[in-house]
Amino acid sequence: MVIYSFYIFDRHTECIYSKLWLPPSAAAAAAPATPATANIVTGDGAGSVTLAPRGGPHNTDRRSVKVKASDDAKLIFGTVFSLRNMVRKLGGDDDAFISYRTGQYKLHYYETASSLRFVMLTDTTTLSMRSVLHQIYINLWVEYVVKNPLAPVEHKGGDGVKNELFELGLDQFVRGLM
Amino acid sequence: MTVFALIIINKAGGLIYNKTFYEAGLNKISTNDYLVLAGTFHGVHAITSRLNPVKNPANRASASAGGMLTRPDPPSGLEVLESENFRLQCFTTLTGVKFLLFTDTTQANVDQTIRRVYDMYSDYVMKNPFYQLEMPIRCDMYDRKLLSYIREINNR
């Protein structure tokens, strides 16, 4: 089982957290300077573009990866949003969109009662990851973000999500699955 | 095992065929909604093929058998969608026509079913002198063959 990436969207359709676990070859091809685990917290697209390059030889690479990641996040949100609405329309209001698969990857979707959306991209042979996403919600999100007194109620721009415990826990949990 | 419905979308995203085989399977929606759905799906399908997280490394092509340079397959868009109440299989022909088959979640061998549906399309639609390309499909013969084939599956 290979997990490529993981995204969280809040109820304002904003991507508040994203993390990529790219296989070494693809990561090397995409961004030679970045470590194998590229960790990007994206705000809205404009925010990440205005990050001024601080000099250094690989800044442009890094930035293009960042821009691409934020574009991807928007596309992913648009896709799951459309598909979720389509599923609701056809399958009834109690129906829920679970996953889709293409020839190259598989996207898993889990929506909480508070309209928080968890999305995970894996390879095509992976079985349903719904319970995994549910566990991430219960064991990591609720424990380390919701119960964290320092985290704000709204995570605008990823506020309060990017804390050490959550990130470490997520990374360990996902690497444990792979 | 039940096949709920079939939708065919032409290469421009227009709905050209839509047939329900099992009334209780999906919500009834108006023809207009079906048209919107076809257009939406067409767009989403294009995006899903772009979202591919695995980039084909350049050296993979040269590593194929016999040292022959082959072009990697273009990324495919959405092929299977699962929800709690149904399963949607999408088959894209080389000419860009999409066949969407809605079945219940336990349906097996949908690949073969959708292939057969495509076979019948190429027989009874494409060989019909009165069918105009890209236009809605109104072919009695196709309706008839399709219905009897799906009925056979649904009664199995």
Place this chain on the structure above:
Amino acid sequence: MSHVPTGKPTGKEPAGLRYPTNGKTIYHRPLNRSKTAELSQSSFAYLFSEMVTYAQRRVTGIQELEKRLNNQGHPIGLKLLDLLLIREPARSQTRPLNIISLLQFIKMSLWQHLFGRQADRLEKSSNPDTPDEYMIIDNEPLVNAYISVPREMSQLNCAAYVAGIVEGVCDGAAFPARVTAHSVGGNEDGEMWPGKTVFLLKFQPEVLEREALIASKV
């Protein structure tokens, strides 16, 4: 020192048609010599589809379209009559001389050659007013295998092409007739054979006159 060509090869044979020693020319066998001598139905379907589309250009009505399809088939019928007769064994190599044997020839030899099976039925009109009408019935004509006629053209039957072939055979055998194709799938056993087609042969009066004359002489 004879000028008459003998069976032996002389080195300078007269120009013209040469017969193989067994007397069989290329007309005696199909061009396609594979085991089953089959043709692709798909190729034919695409070709026929284009023929119908071609015939549909600049026509004003269904009558005219059927007439055009009929005209496309007519020369084939004329040629097939010759070809099928030459392939018969020598003793039965005769042109049909009465209506019944002509119809039998069409039902069996012609249909077998064209579609790989015989026509389903032959009928004579039961209406005493039209003794000149005969019917050949095909439950599912091969040419219509993939064709769905749109509702606004429900009168059309693309087997008019086959009707043209039949008409060509009749004309070639000196039984001038008018042949038309009619869909009867909606009738009594329409459920079983939705594409059922009747080829209606209406012979010219002189044919019936001659027929009566022959019958009276025998």
